[in-house]
Amino acid sequence: MISVEEKLRVFTQYLLNKERKWGKDIIYEAKEKKQAMLEDSEEKIVKEKRTIEERSYHTIFRDKNKIIAEGKNKAKTLELEEKNRILLDFNQLIREKAREYLTEEVYANYLRDCIVQIPQVFGNKKGIVVFVNERDFSQIKAIIESVLDGFAVEYHQDCQDCIGGFIVEDAEGRLHCDFTVENLIKSNYKLIGMTLNGFMEKQVG
Incomplete structure (x- = not known):
């Protein structure tokens, strides 16, 4: 137990x-x-x-x-x-x-080529005003007289800031054509820029 x-x-x-x-x-x-x-x-x-x-x-x-x-x-x-x-x-x-180049033959040819275009630009408007600097006055006047026929031309020797070339207007001032060297450079500004840019790219490359 x-x-x-x-x-x-x-x-x-x-x-x-x-x-x-x-x-x-x-x-x-x-x-x-x-x-x-x-x-x-x-x-x-x-x-x-x-x-x-x-x-x-x-x-x-x-x-x-x-x-x-x-x-x-x-x-x-x-x-x-x-x-x-x-x-x-x-x-x-x-x-x-x-x-x-303003005293060379290439410049005289440029002026002549521009003056030849005046009848095409102004057509029947025979009264024109030419703005030219004092240095180019005699040369441009002589070319106009030898090339243009039937135009009444008024000359102003006060083409401001023009290194060369001339500006033409009709008697009423409605048509305006810029044949200055400055405008020639401006017109080719893009081409000049592209050419210069391409040159710089090659130099960098």
């Missing part, structure tokens, strides 16, 4: 074993939860880090492209400004060089 003391000891041992198992389960569960929380935290940290890196990359990439674009635009603007300055200087040089 089992004594009361023995039953009490067995029951106590049972409770202790059960308590130990329950405690172990709690500790194990706590460890699992702790591990899960650590893993979740690490995953969140990795994701956040990746997000920050991606955001930083996109920001840097965007800023980089913006800086490059601004640099290209600035460089292009400076290039255009420099080309325009060179073109203006080049046209001024052409004006100065043109003066050297």
Whole structure:
């Protein structure tokens, strides 16, 4: 027969074993939860880090492209400004060089070719006004008298800023034709620019 003391000891041992198992389960569960929380935290940290890196990359990439674009635009603007300055200087040089040819035969031929066009431009309007500078007056007057027939010509020696050539108007001032050297240069401004630009591109290349 089992004594009361023995039953009490067995029951106590049972409770202790059960308590130990329950405690172990709690500790194990706590460890699992702790591990899960650590893993979740690490995953969140990795994701956040990746997000920050991606955001930083996109920001840097965007800023980089913006800086490059601004640099290209600035460089292009400076290039255009420099080309325009060179073109203006080049046209001024052409004006100065043109003066050297104003006493040569090629200039006389240019004047004659221009005067020959007057009947085509003015048609039946036989009264014309010619604006010419003082230096070219005698030469242009002589060519007009030898080429034009039936025109009543009035001369004004006040062609302002003309290095050469002349301007013709009808008597009413309705038709206007510019045969000045300046206008010849302006008319070829685009061609001069394209030629000069092509030359500069070759020099750079």
